[in-house]
């Protein structure tokens with residue numbers, strides 16, 4: 237979506253919070269808040285969405301004449317709780333001061349303040365967990381406040397992992413930009429490449445060839461399946477189910493290898509480029525479909541068994557509950573939101589690539605909002621992804637795919653700014669890109685990992701320490717995508 | 721006991737590596753090689769003059785400055801390469817993907833290809849040193865992992881080592897939750913300031929001798945995310961594994977190097 241005066245509302249910084257809150261009362265959800273440079277000033281861009289609609293409300297931040305004080309504005313999170321983390325992060329990164337913020341402590345920078353929450357009573361202590369975790373995990377810091385068994389509160393810190401990757405986009409060309417985009421959240425490279433490429437394609441107002449749309453869809457859905465499988469693998473590991481762990485991790489590996497046959501890379505990198513597709517499958521449609529059918533059959537049998545294993549189900553049922561109200565308040569994304577019956581899925585709401593044609597007709601929803609519900613949503617999405625992939629591959633067989641023209645359009649780079657999006661396996665992804673003179677002026681990324689992580693502490697309600705691994709895994713987050 | 725009978729079916733999928741060579745097949749883009757006819761092996765004067773004229777154009781092909789051209793020839797630093805394929809697409813006569821999985825090396829300079837013969841000699845010396853240091857490790861080996869700013873994909877590839885295909889437990893290799901039992905430290909990521917201290921604490925808690933492995937091009941050189949960084953600036957690295965991310969086979973190759981399990985090393 238091109239961002240210009242026709243698609244964007246301007247408002248004074250002093251009334252930005254109330255403008256956003258007003259929209260939320262009309263059914264919109266708060267989707268993101270960015271700070272971008274404009275000449276010598278900073279602009280705030282709030283993104284709100286409602287089904288197919290996306291609106292951007294912008295405010296220019298007043299500059300202090302002396303340049304000594306940080307620009308400030310009345311905090312959105314006074315009225316919109318889900319903006320809390322956004323404003324903390326923007327304060328950390330740009331020094332933009334949200335006045336009246338309920339809890340302005342550092343999230344991305346290390347601070348010496350003790351990060352405690354409730355007043356610590358008798359018999360309550362805090363357990364730091366991370367940044368170095370016990371096992372092969374990305375670094376993230378948790379502070380668990382506990383009585384020894386019950387978890388009372390959870391704090392999250394992202395300082396250790398912050399790579400400042402957004403700054404790396406400044407001034408680079410588009411082909412370097414896509415390489416960076418693939419590495420913002422490396423387990424969802426395809427989704428990030430799609431978000432970025434679609435923003436560039438909007439700016440240059442080109443439509444990519446149909447074959448490229450179909451193949452993008454295939455790669456995006458393969459990525460979804462492996463990510464969802466990864467969550468199942470982690471849950472099996474947490475439950476100590478050695479055989480189930482082996483079986484599901486085998487299917488994940490088989491699909492990673494199928495991706496090698498599709499593009500030479502296990503993460504689908506180098507496939508999506510602005511303008512289309514850069515890497516074509518090395519196997520025929522028939523071979524791909526046969527391979528997928530075989531994996532799906534085996535996976536279905538093991539899934540039936542897993543979902544009848546009390547040692548698995550009992551650990552997930554009732555753990556880490558997020559109510560519908562909480563899901564709405566936080567505008568939770570992806571399988572986490574859908575597990576709490578919040579109906580949203582970018583593939584359905586604002587279809588891109590070939591989803592309008594081969595995509596899901598409605599989001600997969602769960603009811604209970606617990607770890608089990610999130611797992612069931614993921615499993616159902618896996619089956620739906622297999623069907624989407626098959627439809628897309630069949631579609632490919634019907635279009636003309638001879639010659640590079642049928643896969644890629646050449647780009648005439650124009651100046652401008654656009655918002656791209658995709659439904660990553662973790663949920664809605666937003667990528668804001670501005671081009672100037674053929675180079676990237678700036679890029680802002682908002683991953684679902686970031687947005688949903690904010691609600692992770694809310695999911696601990698009377699859960700005990702041994703539930704931690706299950707609840708964390710059921711969120712399916714990547715700290716790399718959260719700690720930008 | 722339905723799970724039990726299922727578990728038994730896994731035996732056939734497990735790789736025989738390192739006993740027998742294995743890989744991901746011909747489509748796997750493991751690394752980029754400089755085509756030999758244009759490398760330092762050739763002393764054709766015309767070729768070199770031609771290459772020198774192209775110096776700027778060739779070096780500019782690469783977004784991570786992995787390609788360098790000097791009077792001797794074209795060199796490609798796999799530690800910086802993120803396998804984007806730009807050089808291969810632009811100059812298929814000079815650069816090509818290869819599918820080899822044994823990419824781990826014992827010296828940072830070894831990641832620059834093509835290698836000279838002197839360097840190969842050096843390698844034997846380094847190997848010997850490492851072998852002497854790791855004699856005590858040979859029976860069962862425990863691995864600790866620390867992420868110092870990865871993109872998340874490196875962790876997936878390390879975790880994959882426990883799946884039935886690689887099944888490192890068959891080799892007596894295990895991940896451990898405590899640094900006090902760890903022999904090998906796997907480090908992923910570009911080396912963020914926020915992780916420097918935690919990394920040191922982990923390393924110090926490990927019993928000596930330790931083998932430190934930089935896993936993935938981000939860890940080796942900062943990759944494209946933070947060029948010029950990498951974990952080599954934070955601690956002494958014994959084994960370097962390129963790749964964006966490093967593949968499970970390459971990581972396994974590195975671990976095998978560490979414990980001297982490779983064929984001919986015994």
Ligand code: SF4
Pocket residue numbers: 752781782783784785786787796800801802803804805806807808
């Ligand atoms: S593949 Fe890409 S990163 Fe690697 S050397 Fe070639 S141009 Fe550089």
